[in-house]
Amino acid sequence: xxxxxxxTNDVTGGVPNDVTGGVPNDVTGGVSGDGTGWGxxxxxDRALLDRGSTAERVADILRERITEGVFRPGTRLSExxxxxxxxxxxxxxxxxxxxLAHEGLLEHQLNRGVFVRLLTSADIRDLYAIRRILxxxxxxxxxxxxxxxxxxxxTAIDAADEAAARADWSAVGTANMRFHQAIADxxxxxxxxxxxxxxxxxxxxxxxxxxxxRQLHEPYVAGNRALYTLLAGGDVRGAEExxxxxxxxxxxxxxxxxxxxxx
Amino acid sequence: xxxxxxxTNDVTGGVPNDVTGGVPNDVTGGVSGDGTGWGxxxxxDRALLDRGSTAERVADILRERITEGVFRPGTRLSExxxxxxxxxxxxxxxxxxxxLAHEGLLEHQLNRGVFVRLLTSADIRDLYAIRRILxxxxxxxxxxxxxxxxxxxxTAIDAADEAAARADWSAVGTANMRFHQAIADxxxxxxxxxxxxxxxxxxxxxxxxxxxxRQLHEPYVAGNRALYTLLAGGDVRGAEExxxxxxxxxxxxxxxxxxxxxx
DNA sequence: CACGCTCAGATCGTAGAACAATCCATCGCT
DNA sequence: AGCGATGGATTGTTCTACGATCTGAGCGTG
Numbered sequence: 238x239x240x241x242x243x244x245t246n247d248v249t250g251g252v253p254n255d256v257t258g259g260v261p262n263d264v265t266g267g268v269s270g271d272g273t274g275w276g277x278x279x280x281x282d283r284a285l286l287d288r289g290s291t292a293e294r295v296a297d298i299l300r301e302r303i304t305e306g307v308f309r310p311g312t313r314l315s316e317x318x319x320x321x322x323x324x325x326x327x328x329x330x331x332x333x334x335x336x337l338a339h340e341g342l343l344e345h346q347l348n349r350g351v352f353v354r355l356l357t358s359a360d361i362r363d364l365y366a367i368r369r370i371l372x373x374x375x376x377x378x379x380x381x382x383x384x385x386x387x388x389x390x391x392t393a394i395d396a397a398d399e400a401a402a403r404a405d406w407s408a409v410g411t412a413n414m415r416f417h418q419a420i421a422d423x424x425x426x427x428x429x430x431x432x433x434x435x436x437x438x439x440x441x442x443x444x445x446x447x448x449x450x451r452q453l454h455e456p457y458v459a460g461n462r463a464l465y466t467l468l469a470g471g472d473v474r475g476a477e478e479x480x481x482x483x484x485x486x487x488x489x490x491x492x493x494x495x496x497x498x499x500x
Numbered sequence: 501x502x503x504x505x506x507x508t509n510d511v512t513g514g515v516p517n518d519v520t521g522g523v524p525n526d527v528t529g530g531v532s533g534d535g536t537g538w539g540x541x542x543x544x545d546r547a548l549l550d551r552g553s554t555a556e557r558v559a560d561i562l563r564e565r566i567t568e569g570v571f572r573p574g575t576r577l578s579e580x581x582x583x584x585x586x587x588x589x590x591x592x593x594x595x596x597x598x599x600l601a602h603e604g605l606l607e608h609q610l611n612r613g614v615f616v617r618l619l620t621s622a623d624i625r626d627l628y629a630i631r632r633i634l635x636x637x638x639x640x641x642x643x644x645x646x647x648x649x650x651x652x653x654x655t656a657i658d659a660a661d662e663a664a665a666r667a668d669w670s671a672v673g674t675a676n677m678r679f680h681q682a683i684a685d686x687x688x689x690x691x692x693x694x695x696x697x698x699x700x701x702x703x704x705x706x707x708x709x710x711x712x713x714r715q716l717h718e719p720y721v722a723g724n725r726a727l728y729t730l731l732a733g734g735d736v737r738g739a740e741e742x743x744x745x746x747x748x749x750x751x752x753x754x755x756x757x758x759x760x761x762x763x
Numbered sequence: 764c765a766c767g768c769t770c771a772g773a774t775c776g777t778a779g780a781a782c783a784a785t786c787c788a789t790c791g792c793t
Numbered sequence: 794a795g796c797g798a799t800g801g802a803t804t805g806t807t808c809t810a811c812g813a814t815c816t817g818a819g820c821g822t823g
Contacts, residue, residue: 289610291777316804326778328591331805335595339602347553348785348804366689369641374633426629432695554806579775589807594776611775611814 292332295325299333303342303353304438306445311355314343341439356443358492364440365488369481371433372417375424376477382423382468389419390465397458406450413454414441416461420480447494457487555595558588562596566605566616567701569708574618577606604702619706621755627703628751632744634696635680638687639740645686645731652682653728660721669713676717677704679724683743710757720750 299319302308320330334351337343343351356364393416400408414437421433447453460483467476562582565571583593597614600606606614619627656679663671677700684696710716723746730739 289776326776328779329777331591332594332598335598336602339599345553349787350804363689363691366641366687367691367695370634370637370687370689370692374637378629378632424629424633426626426633428626428630428699429633432630436691591808592806612816613775 291325292329293336295323295329295333296336298323299337300340300342300438303337304441304445308353310353310442310446312353313349314351314353316350340435342442354439354442355446356439358495360439361443361492361495362488364436364443365484365491368417368433368436369484371424371429371436372420372484373477373480375421375426375429376468376473376480379423379473382471382473383425386419386423387465387469389422390416390468393419394458394462394465397461401455401458404451406454409458410441410444410450410454413457413461416465443491443495446498447491448498449494453491453494456490457483554588555592556599558586558592558596559599561586562600563603563605563701566600567704567708571616573616573705573709575616576612577614577616579613603698605705617702617705618709619702621758623702624706624755624758625751627699627706628747631680631696631699632747634687634692634699635683635747636740636743638684638689638692639731639736639743642686642736645734645736646688649682649686650728650732652685653679653731656682657721657725657728660724664718664721667714669717672721673704673707673713673717676720676724679728706754706758709761710754711761712757716754716757719753720746 299308299314308314314334316327316330320327323330334343334345338345338351342354344354345351393412397409397412397416400406400412417437418430418434421430424430444450444453460479464476464479464483467479562571562577571577577597579590579593583590586593597606597608601608601614605617607617608614656675660672660675660679663669663675680700681693681697684693687693707713707716723742727739727742727746730736730742
């Protein structure tokens with residue numbers, strides 16, 4: 238009495254494996270075949286095109302404001318205020334809230350509203366625990382370092398150096414995070430990259446609480462460059478150990494700074 | 501012109517660090533202090549209590565139906581049908597859809613609806629890539645094997661044996677997945693455990709497509725027990741290598757079975 | 764016959780109003 | 794001062810409505 242839902246089982250229409258029409262070449266069987274031809278490229282383009290959905294765009298805006306520090310951790314995001322400010326419907330706004338809540342940036346409390354997530358010391362430890370596993374794991378199963386991926390590392394540390402020269406410590410932090418994002422990309426796994434991206438976004442919530450961004454980001458610029466040198470030189474194992482030490486140091490430092498704020 | 505949103509910055513109310521009222525003992529400072537007293541226990545209970553939110557319960561129901569195989573991968577889930585069947589509002593249903601889409605069980609296509617996710621061979625490879633990193637990583641940073649966590653491993657393999665005796669291969673698969681969930685729990689990280697849980701749920705979508713569940717799950721019952729023996733004996737490094745071999749074997753096997761179906 | 768176009772039906776995306784449920788702060792009572 | 798009741802404010806959920814988009818059928822043309 239619950240199972241006979243009339244859901245149309247139109248598998249043929251729901252699968253991206255449907256390029257029929259006008260093309261004389263038969264492209265069927267593309268589900269199992271995943272050559273790196275035009276298929277992957279089109280898949281990437283599609284993500285750019287149908288990036289519509291007002292709710293997602295609203296989520297993008299709110300995410301940016303949160304990571305900018307406009308909405309500090311702990312603040313409540315009123316439905317009515319944001320609804321009026323953004324000129325959207327309540328439903329749409331709530332959908333955007335859901336999206337961000339699942340990314341860990343917002344926290345949903347029943348009948349109380351949504352709050353910008355305020356992380357605990359335990360959260361920080363947990364974030365570093367999983368980052369250790371993911372980022373070091375990305376290096377571990379690595380025989381050779383692929384050249385295109387190294388480019389991402391290099392641009393990140395260059396950006397960090399440049400921002401440090403300008404004493405723009407917030408930008409240094411962003412560049413450092415992009416560096417770690419590039420490390421995750423080395424894994425070649427979409428899900429690893431996506432997970433690390435989300436984790437770094439959460440970590441940014443901690444950075445926003447701590448007062449001095451320089452103390453937070455500057456010490457690691459040199460270390461990241463050293464790590465890059467190791468990787469570019471092919472010393473994957475050495476890089477992994479250096480990364481491990483980085484995590485130990487950064488976690489200790491961040492916990493201390495965080496405890497100082499919450500005193 | 502966009503920044504002066506009147507959001508009430510009531511940090512004091514949004515933090516769980518607020519147990520005032522009737523208790524003469526001062527409990528402040530609980531943010532940094534995470535003793536394993538009644539605090540942790542209450543936190544766990546609260547998760548059970550405010551598990552309301554119709555949308556989340558709807559998501560639970562749908563998730564169960566999907567993993568049961570009632571909604572096969574590729575099928576479209578009509579808003580109207582489910583709305584009528586479940587007797588809920590469209591908005592609530594859409595919120596549930598969002599939840600499951602973020603878990604990777606559903607796929608949202610703009611203006612087309614939601615579909616039960618149909619994974620590709622590339623997805624399978626990616627799933628095993630990140631599982632390798634996470635589960636092996638859970639074992640890597642492990643000095644001693646904590647006794648309570650070993651319990652979870654044992655109950656899982658016992659359940660698998662028992663289900664295998666009944667020739668209930670679907671239950672064997674469930675038990676095997678719980679075994680790997682227990683491995684993830686060894687990491688002690690909430691996020692690692694949660695990630696693996698989500699990944700296993702995705703993987704179940706693949707299992708549903710493959711015809712023969714016995715061929716899929718039976719070969720690994722013995723291997724899991726061997727792995728448990730290694731862990732219980734304290735040979736963490738040996739267990740990690742065995743786990744690595746398991747992933748190689750299982751991925752190859754699953755890809756072959758999956759390619760056979762999509763032929 | 765194949766191909767491309769137009770149109771109508773169906774479904775989704777978003778908006779807006781409405782009511783119930785819940786929470787929070789204030790007030791009044793003992 | 795402590796405690797319980799009351800009212801306002803906010804969220805949770807439902808309902809209705811309309812524009813936007815996709816899908817498939819029908820038609821016309823080469």
